[in-house]
Amino acid sequence: MSDSRQVGADPDGQADAESNTDETGNRRTAGETILAAEGLRKSFGGITAVDGVEFEVERGTITGLIGPNGAGKSTTFNLLTGVHTPDSGRVRFDGTDITGWQPDRIARQGLVRSFQIARELEDMTVMENVMLAPPDQFGEGFWASVLPGFRGRVARQEAELRERAWETLAFFELDDLANERAGSLSGGQRKLLEMARVLMTDPEMILLDEPMAGVNPTLEEKLLDRLHELQERGYTFLLVEHDMDVVMNHCDPIVVLHQGQVLAEGGPQLVRNDERVLEAYLGGTVES
Amino acid sequence: MTPAPLGQLLGALRARLDAVRGVVGNRQVTDGGTVQRTTSDLRFVAGLALGLYVLFLVLSLLGGFQSAEAVTSRLQSVTLLALVYVMLTLALNLQWGYAGLLNLGVAGFAAVGVYTMALLSLPADGLGLGLPLPVGILGGFLAATLLGALAALPAIRLRADYLAIVTLAFSEIIRLLIRSQPASEFTIAGQRLGTGGTDSLDLPPNPVKSLLYENPDQGAFVAVENPTVIGDRLFTAGEAVGFGPSLVERVVYAVLMLAVALLFYWLLVRVGNSPFGRVLKAIREDELVASSLGKDTRRFKIIAFAVGCGLMALTGMLWQMEGGGSTAPTTFEPELTFFVFVALILGGSGSNTGSVVGGIVFVAVLLEAPSFIQRIVDTQFGVPSAPETLFDAFTGVDPFLGYFLSDTNISALRFIVLGAVLVYLMHNRPEGIFGGRTEIASPIDLSDRSGTEGDES
Ligand SMILES: Nc1ncnc2c1ncn2[C@@H]1O[C@H](COP(=O)(O)OP(=O)(O)OP(=O)(O)O)[C@@H](O)[C@H]1O
Numbered sequence: 194m195s196d197s198r199q200v201g202a203d204p205d206g207q208a209d210a211e212s213n214t215d216e217t218g219n220r221r222t223a224g225e226t227i228l229a230a231e232g233l234r235k236s237f238g239g240i241t242a243v244d245g246v247e248f249e250v251e252r253g254t255i256t257g258l259i260g261p262n263g264a265g266k267s268t269t270f271n272l273l274t275g276v277h278t279p280d281s282g283r284v285r286f287d288g289t290d291i292t293g294w295q296p297d298r299i300a301r302q303g304l305v306r307s308f309q310i311a312r313e314l315e316d317m318t319v320m321e322n323v324m325l326a327p328p329d330q331f332g333e334g335f336w337a338s339v340l341p342g343f344r345g346r347v348a349r350q351e352a353e354l355r356e357r358a359w360e361t362l363a364f365f366e367l368d369d370l371a372n373e374r375a376g377s378l379s380g381g382q383r384k385l386l387e388m389a390r391v392l393m394t395d396p397e398m399i400l401l402d403e404p405m406a407g408v409n410p411t412l413e414e415k416l417l418d419r420l421h422e423l424q425e426r427g428y429t430f431l432l433v434e435h436d437m438d439v440v441m442n443h444c445d446p447i448v449v450l451h452q453g454q455v456l457a458e459g460g461p462q463l464v465r466n467d468e469r470v471l472e473a474y475l476g477g478t479v480e481s
Numbered sequence: 482m483t484p485a486p487l488g489q490l491l492g493a494l495r496a497r498l499d500a501v502r503g504v505v506g507n508r509q510v511t512d513g514g515t516v517q518r519t520t521s522d523l524r525f526v527a528g529l530a531l532g533l534y535v536l537f538l539v540l541s542l543l544g545g546f547q548s549a550e551a552v553t554s555r556l557q558s559v560t561l562l563a564l565v566y567v568m569l570t571l572a573l574n575l576q577w578g579y580a581g582l583l584n585l586g587v588a589g590f591a592a593v594g595v596y597t598m599a600l601l602s603l604p605a606d607g608l609g610l611g612l613p614l615p616v617g618i619l620g621g622f623l624a625a626t627l628l629g630a631l632a633a634l635p636a637i638r639l640r641a642d643y644l645a646i647v648t649l650a651f652s653e654i655i656r657l658l659i660r661s662q663p664a665s666e667f668t669i670a671g672q673r674l675g676t677g678g679t680d681s682l683d684l685p686p687n688p689v690k691s692l693l694y695e696n697p698d699q700g701a702f703v704a705v706e707n708p709t710v711i712g713d714r715l716f717t718a719g720e721a722v723g724f725g726p727s728l729v730e731r732v733v734y735a736v737l738m739l740a741v742a743l744l745f746y747w748l749l750v751r752v753g754n755s756p757f758g759r760v761l762k763a764i765r766e767d768e769l770v771a772s773s774l775g776k777d778t779r780r781f782k783i784i785a786f787a788v789g790c791g792l793m794a795l796t797g798m799l800w801q802m803e804g805g806g807s808t809a810p811t812t813f814e815p816e817l818t819f820f821v822f823v824a825l826i827l828g829g830s831g832s833n834t835g836s837v838v839g840g841i842v843f844v845a846v847l848l849e850a851p852s853f854i855q856r857i858v859d860t861q862f863g864v865p866s867a868p869e870t871l872f873d874a875f876t877g878v879d880p881f882l883g884y885f886l887s888d889t890n891i892s893a894l895r896f897i898v899l900g901a902v903l904v905y906l907m908h909n910r911p912e913g914i915f916g917g918r919t920e921i922a923s924p925i926d927l928s929d930r931s932g933t934e935g936d937e938s
């Protein structure tokens with residue numbers, strides 16, 4: 194499975210792009226729903242953080258999820274990825290009801306997320322962080338890690354992953370730091386590492402919680418280009434972002450959350466002109 | 482003994498350590514050259530052991546040991562205990578150092594191994610089932626592995642503190658159960674079984690006895706009349722240097738123990754330098770990250786925990802079968818667990834080599850050195866006694882020192898030294914002697930970038 198869609202690796206990606214075009218094309222014209230939140234509700238004590246959130250994400254899109262601070266975006270992410278169990282409501286991914294699944298099972302199903310506050314494995318190196326991510330690692334079996342007969346196969350797979358890891362790190366301009374402790378990275382670098390790690394899992398859909406926060410503008414452009422490139426190859430994104438320029442120019446459609454509820458949903462043009470959205474942002478004008 | 486010389490010792494060790502690593506500073510990262518590093522680590526450990534042997538030799542001589550036999554006998558017991566701690570610490574490092582699983586039941590899992598083995602392999606006309614010893618040892622190993630998994634199962638999905646509480650309780654329940662009247666002797670299907678209760682329980686003859694004696698289970702005096710061919714050779718060789726058969730047996734046993742300890746180390750280094758070990762480290766650092774990346778963290782935690790418990794059981798069995806070959810519930814008090822933790826923290830949690838060094842240093846410096854020093858005081862100042870009056874206590878400095886180091890107080894002194902060492906460590910080197918070194922979890926050198934620019938294979 195890692196052969197068909199190599200993320201981060203394969204910078205020109207010609208072979209892959211070609212083999213995926215019609216597949217992707219089919220899917221996109223079909224307008225198939227990949228992820229659906231159905232009436233999600235979650236409260237913490239007295240606060241209802243998510244209050245009946247309902248939306249769908251179409252395969253192959255970069256869908257934006259916006260809303261003022263405390264609107265419930267991160268909590269929605271947590272409900273979608275199994276970090277929290279919803280009080281009520283369902284999550285459907287790729288035709289499967291994944292409500293109540295453990296995070297690891299959801300991730301293996303192809304739905305992977307990044308965290309708003311980057312969570313690095315601080316005492317491990319940047320390289321180890323990235324090498325952790327790929328799925329189906331043979332050497333993750335206890336016996337495979339120990340018994341002499343399996344060791345060669347483990348080492349071969351490691352060498353393959355290492356190559357991919359170096360390419361991914363190079364893309365995120367982290368290769369010079371590969372052997373440093375992840376704990377020594379700057380805030381922006383942590384966000385990059387987090388994204389590199391997510392891409393290394395070879396997911397189908399990626400939830401990114403403010404991935405550009407603290408990333409310098411040049412690299413941000415590069416990241417956005419990469420998102421579109423991956424989108425072309427069939428990946429789906431759900432992106433939480435506060436920078437309206439980014440949202441309006443790169444996300445379509447956009448889901449607006451406010452006080453735990455979906456306030457508006459639609460293309461950039463629609464959302465930009467929605468009275469309620471403008472109001473929710475407390476008169477903050479949304480630039481075009 | 483004050484923390485000052487200990488500090489010096491640690492400082493010297495650290496300097497030597499940096500030399501081994503070829504780096505200066507705390508947070509340097511070594512490359513993935515596993516074999517190379519393992520070799521230099523082992524050389525360091527061998528050097529440390531040699532240094533300690535010389536030290537203890539000097540201490541023995543000062544302490545008035547008369548013969549080579551007496552000195553060797555004493556050094557053998559230090560060696561064996563050090564190896565026991567090395568092995569227990571390595572096992573605990575897999576659980577706590579790698580996966581962050583707080584096992585406060587080290588003693589309990591060792592006890593499970595020992596007593597299960599006894600029940601299986603003691604003679605059928607005694608308190609056991611009379612099965613062959615390998616079956617007993619395997620049974621002890623599996624019982625602890627299984628109980629480890631079972632004890633951990635409900636707690637492992639919860640926070641780390643729950644596992645700590647569960648394992649501590651488990652350990653004490655096991656010990657109290659072994660001590661209890663009903664368990665001391667009972668009958669199942671006509672078969673008499675038992676733990677011996679609070680009394681000590683004689684264990685089946687150890688494998689070295691079987692190697693050296695034709696009839697190892699007939700008691701030392703009879704057995705020694707009937708050595709095997711190997712036994713005969715070794716006893717003759719021992720005689721040449723003035724070692725009696727029992728010392729020869731114990732020395733051979735220590736060598737066997739060393740071999741098993743090396744096997745533990747080999748095994749755990751491999752586990753550590755693998756994708757499996759990488760996931761364990763990730764779980765220790767941030768379990769949610771590991772599971773968000775699709776790792777079934779529960780599987781990893783249960784395996785690491787169960788394997789660690791099995792290794793503790795194996796260590797316990799090999800430990801208790803040595804020499805006279807008997808065991809008692811007092812061996813498995815929570816103190817043992819506490820000591821193993823100190824050894825791990827001392828050596829550097831998360832590092833296998835650190836565990837080895839921690840086990841050795843803990844036993845040598847903290848457990849054994851005080852009694853050597855006590856002996857020196859004894860021989861230099863005569864038999865110590867408690868001062869008669871307060872006046873005596875303050876005027877007669879030497880008797881006071883003698884009293885301070887008398888048998889009853891030596892364990893109290895041990896705890897004082899232990900406390901001082903822990904406080905020192907927390908302030909000056911919280912990551913332990915070998916901690917803070919990043920041992921990359923991969924069987925290959927991850928910093929090697931040659932594949933990237935080159936052609937595809
Ligand atoms: N674990 C929790 N316990 C208690 N309250 C929580 C928890 N997680 C979120 N909340 C509350 O839920 C509400 C929504 O929080 P959430 O993090 O989802 O907002 P957000 O839209 O991601 O905001 P931001 O843009 O600032 O990241 C907030 O009021 C927050 O305090």
Ligand SMILES: [Mg+2]
Pocket residue numbers: 266267268309402
């Ligand atoms: Mg948020």
